[in-house]
Amino acid sequence: MPVPDPALVVLVGASGSGKSTWASSRYRAAEVVSSDALREVVGSGEHDLDASADAFALLESVVSARVGRRLTTVVDTLGTDPARRRRWLTAARDAGLPAVAVVLDTPARVCRSRNAARDRPVPARVLTSQLAAVATTTDLLDAEGWDAVLVLTPDDVPAAGPRNTP
Numbered sequence: 001m002p003v004p005d006p007a008l009v010v011l012v013g014a015s016g017s018g019k020s021t022w023a024s025s026r027y028r029a030a031e032v033v034s035s036d037a038l039r040e041v042v043g044s045g046e047h048d049l050d051a052s053a054d055a056f057a058l059l060e061s062v063v064s065a066r067v068g069r070r071l072t073t074v075v076d077t078l079g080t081d082p083a084r085r086r087r088w089l090t091a092a093r094d095a096g097l098p099a100v101a102v103v104l105d106t107p108a109r110v111c112r113s114r115n116a117a118r119d120r121p122v123p124a125r126v127l128t129s130q131l132a133a134v135a136t137t138t139d140l141l142d143a144e145g146w147d148a149v150l151v152l153t154p155d156d157v158p159a160a161g162p163r164n165t166p
């Protein structure tokens, strides 16, 4: 299913599910607002969890400014916080921008093996809780009022090419 453009696109997926890979294969770097990238901007790196609050404050500001201008905005976070999703959806509605949720429905074993191959793997128990949160979120999305909910499998995400977001 094609994603409208311009649109607000909210990614939902565990670490290693392919969110950033999918986003960078379809969107310009400036269109992707990534909590990991913003942690790197205001913290010591994309994994600096102490910088999360500052990074998410910036993320909200960037999303609000871009959506208010009806610019395509891809929100690259886990996507599992219902209050944040509601805020972004409301901002898109207020701006008259279509709002789409994109779930990276990647099997747990694929996320785990990709995660294990990374320089800074997420701890196994953290990944387990992310996978559970994504499953819960998937059940909630249909009732939230998105213009479309797109569920992607690994076949829909091209193998990683040049990356412009973490």
Ligand code: CTP
Pocket (backbone or CB within 6 Å): 013, 014, 015, 016, 017, 018, 019, 020, 021, 022, 036, 114, 118, 154, 157, 158, 159, 160, 166
């Ligand atoms: N990857 C892959 N083949 C794909 C998609 C992703 O090999 N079809 C690899 C990427 O190169 C990367 C890893 O899987 O090393 C995780 O992909 P990424 O897009 O970074 O996942 P995210 O969901 O963005 O993970 P995070 O939440 O940790 O940012």
Ligand code: MG
Pocket (backbone or CB within 6 Å): 019, 020, 021, 036, 076, 166
């Ligand atoms: Mg990512």
